Amino acid sequence: MGLLIVLSGPAGVGKGTVCTALRKRMPELVYSVSATTRQPRPGEIDGVNYFFKTKEQFLKLIEADEMLEYAEYVGNYYGTPRSFVEETLAAGKNVILEIEVQGAVKVKEKFPGAIMVFLLPPSFDELKARITGRGTESMDTINTRMNVAAQEMSLLSHYDYAVMNDEIERACDKIRSIIIAENCRRERLPAHILHMAAAAEKA
Structure with missing residues (x-):
């Protein structure tokens, strides 16, 4: 069974x-493409x-x-197709999922063994600057996203790891280290190794 890595965080965090x-x-990581109704x-x-789906297609x-999960975020739906992941x-x-925080929490409920990674901005000022820098959002939308980001931060306790995205390569190094460590957990050893260890304990 493969690992399910869930990467999420506020919009604009990168x-x-x-x-x-x-x-x-x-x-070797398999990326699960999400569905969305946004343009x-x-x-x-x-x-x-x-x-990219219409609202009618998404609801169907x-x-x-x-x-697998879905959420409505700032007027648009986002979600993860179930069969591909399973x-x-x-x-x-x-498999790595790059999804919104609301959806990530739902995935954890269905897959308790999912590796949850929360990507943090260096500061809220930096987060606002990144969103504004896109040039694709109105000020009303930017303010809404900042309010939502504050709410999302309160869900940090649902995550196993928190990684600050102050520099892309450094953030990647940390997430890669997390995945390598999780693959090396004792309970994920092949069955024959576990049986061998159990037999040695009884000897």
């Missing part, structure tokens, strides 16, 4: 940038960055129980 850099370092940003590609996926984990591959 989840996508860090996830992309991490996947270049760890090409594509310049350069985003359907099926690569997100599966929910009704068919085809979403089949990939069953094949023994590690």
Whole structure:
């Protein structure tokens, strides 16, 4: 069974940038593409960055129980297709989800063994500067996102790890170290090794 790594944090914290850099370092990580009803940003590609859906299409996926998690965030829906994640984990591959905080908490409820990583901004001022720097949001939306970010910070206790994104490469190093350490946990050793250890204890 593969590991499910959940990377989330406030909008604008740099989840996508860090996830992309991490996947270049760890090409064996399987990225689960999320679905969303928001409009594509310049350069985003359907099926690569997100599966872009209409609200009607998204609601049909929910009704068919085809979403592992979903959440409404600042007027748009975001969610994770269920079957791809379950089949990939069953094949023994590690899957990384880059999702919003609301959805991440729901995944933890369904997958208690998920490795939860919260990506932190260096400060709220820096977070606001990053969101404003996109040039794609109105001031009303920016203020809404900042209010939501403050609420999301209160959910930090649901996470196993917290990584500050003050520098992309440093953040990637920390997350990579977390994944390597989790793969080395005793309970994740192959069954024959565990049986061998148990037999040695009885000898």
